Amino acid sequence: MNFDEILRLIGGFGKFQKILYVWICVPQIFLAFHMLVSIFTGAVPPHVCQTGKSSANSQLFFNLSLQYTSDGQPDLSCKTPENRSSIVAFGDGHPTERCQGGWEYSKEIFESTIVTEWDLVCDRASLNNIGSSFYMFGLLVGAIVFGTLADKYGRRIIILISLSIQAVFGCAAAFAPNFYVYTALRFIVGTSISGVIMNAFVLGTEWTGPKERMLAGLLTDYFFGFGYIILAGVAYLVRDWRKLQLAISMPGFIFIFYIWVLPRSARWLMANGREEEAWDLIRKAAEINGNPLTKDMDVSKTCNSEEKPEEKKKHSFIDLVRTPKMRKRSLIIFYLWFANVLVYYGLSLNISSFGMNIYLTQMIFGLVEMPARTIILFTINRSRKFSQIAFLAVGGVACLLTVFIPSGMKGLIPLPCFLSFRRLTSHSSPASLIDQTLIKTALAMTGKFGITASLSIIYVYSAEVFPTVIRQNGIGIGSMCARTGGVLAPMLYFLKSFSPHVPMLLCGLCPLLGSVLTLLLPDTANKALPDTIEDVEG
Structure with missing residues (x-):
């Protein structure tokens, strides 16, 4: 009897699996927060070079500076204009030299972003996108590291560790003293995102029957979409980037109760020779699903009916090409x-x-x-x-x-x-x-x-x-x-x-x-x- 046959006996998507998918899907909302929050924390408000003179039409000038940079070439806002008032009034004038006095940022939309705090504009504008790419690189590293560790130590423990890293380092990023520390902390958060995404998906599919796996897998995508939508509302209410970073990270500590409710993968336990532990989980799942198994069922019969490891032909990624x-x-x-x-x-x-x-x-x-x-x-x-x-x-x-x-x-x-x-x-x-x-x-x-x-x-x-x-x-x-x-x-x-x-x-x-x-x-x-x-x- 292989594991899919066991799932047919106890229920491929019964009450046990539905409860499991609640635990798997809820963190997806917060994964979406971390994945997309840079849209708001890294936003570039309208900005102009400081001239030391105030203007009654400053908001118009902020709008004008953004208008001139809509083609991706922020020359006007990066240089000191020769006649600020004429630009405001007539849309005319030419930049004369690089801005030396720093920038003024419009607060019409954002109270603060990492751009306004660390002046990531003009000659430093590329750092903003590099920071986002570095975060994405964290996802790649996390996929490799946590994928390997999950195969060795199990899905559940890696999910718990990843959720902890996500909460701790996500909150730490809100107190970053400079852009480089912020980027390093976001990189670590990125690695944890991969640890949760991959192993939550695998844990769910390993407990789900073959017929229900496609639909069950899509459930996690729906909750990611919910997070996508909710983030817009949270960011609208919280316009300061540090407070927003805290707002999306602090709820992560709630998942500490997963220590008591998140089950291990019985399939993984069996594959690693821990049949007795796997059997205890299977019996528990069967009872929750209302399909209790008889106690005299031989545990040894639940092992996969595939060839023994020594009889298998070894394959590697080279076989893909x-x-x-x-x-x-x-x-x-x-x-x-x-x-x-x-x-x-x-x-x-x-x-x-x-x-x-x-x-x-x-x-x-x-x-x-x-x-x-x-x-x-x-x-x-x-x-x-x-x-x-x-x-x-x-x-x-x-x-x-x-x-x-x-x-x-x-x-x-x-x-x-x-x-x-x-x-x-x-x-x-x-x-x-x-x-x-x-x-x-x-x-x-x-x-x-x-x-x-x-x-x-x-x-x-x-x-x-x-x-x-x-x-x-x-x-x-x-x-x-x-x-x-x-x-x-x-x-x-x-x-x-x-x-x-x-x-x-x-x-x-x-x-x-x-x-x-x-x-x-x-x-x-x-x-x-x-x-x-x-x-x-x-």
Whole structure:
């Protein structure tokens, strides 16, 4: 009797599993907070070089400084203008020298951010994006370190340790004395995020029956989406970055009670020769599910009916690219992981560039995740392949279309409906600005919809494309490729120095290329999983 047969006896998704998924899903809300909080803590308010003179029109000048930098080239705000009052009045004037006296920041939207506290603008602006990339690099390191430790010491203990690190170092980041200490603390938080995400997902799937695993796995994605939406409200209420960092980190200490409620993985215990402990957990789960097992069932019969370890052929990651068909499938899957995560975070972390109110945009982008994750429930069982192709194409085309929105569009949307949105350029009428902003945001939202759905599909698709003997290797390297995309996502906007359209151009082309490459993959819906490399090659 293997473990899946045991789950059929005790219930593949009964009361025990449902309670387990409550414990697994709640932390996902706070994971979303930490993943996306840099949108607000690292925001760049309108800013101007200090001149030592006050101006009654200072707020207008703040708006003007941001308008001039909407193309990604903040020359005016980085230099001292020769005639400040003439720029305010007529939008005219030229910068004369680099700013030496520091910057003034508008407090219309944010009380403080790491940018305003440590002057991460102009020649130091790149540090902000580098800090975000360093955090994403922490996710990559955490995936490697905590993945290895979880295989050795178990899922539960690593989840508990990761939650503790997340709370302690998240709070510590709120008291960072400088940018470099802050970045180092955020890096450690990033490693803990991977420890929770990976092992919570694995712990849940190891306790869930085969038929329910896809739906159960999507539950965690929904709660991440809830966190995405809630963060907009929390950030709206807490405008100081240090207080916001504390607000998202302090609740993490609540999870100390997981020491008493979070179960271990019986499947992992069995795989590591600890059958008696596993059997105790199985009996407890069976009782909670209302399917108690007889005491005379032989524990030894619960061991997997697979070959003994010494009889197995050893496999490594080299087998992913050793044979022709396997190599083609592996490289395509790795690229899909990379492209999905690159575009997902490329859009998520740069919502301020679309021009609408940052809090409203964050909430909309979070709301979009719900239908995106729901619709795949109706498409993925029909065809993994064409679902992946379709959603990649939707995401890519929508992002690509934002590049072609002309700046002079007029008369599409009545102005009074959008008076609350901040004006971002001085080169077009209010009506044209609102139309342009709304359309770009709508297209970006559509792109986010497609990429979110595609990202959910790739989890399932990867597990079915790789054969059993190298499945863990394939998903592990795919996850590393995904984290590489996450590291590069904040760097996309460095490319604005070449053209303001380059980031969204890449966000459009990468998914479209992935959509084309997916045509070369097999459709795995309702088909037996390959067990060996020979099954793939044959």
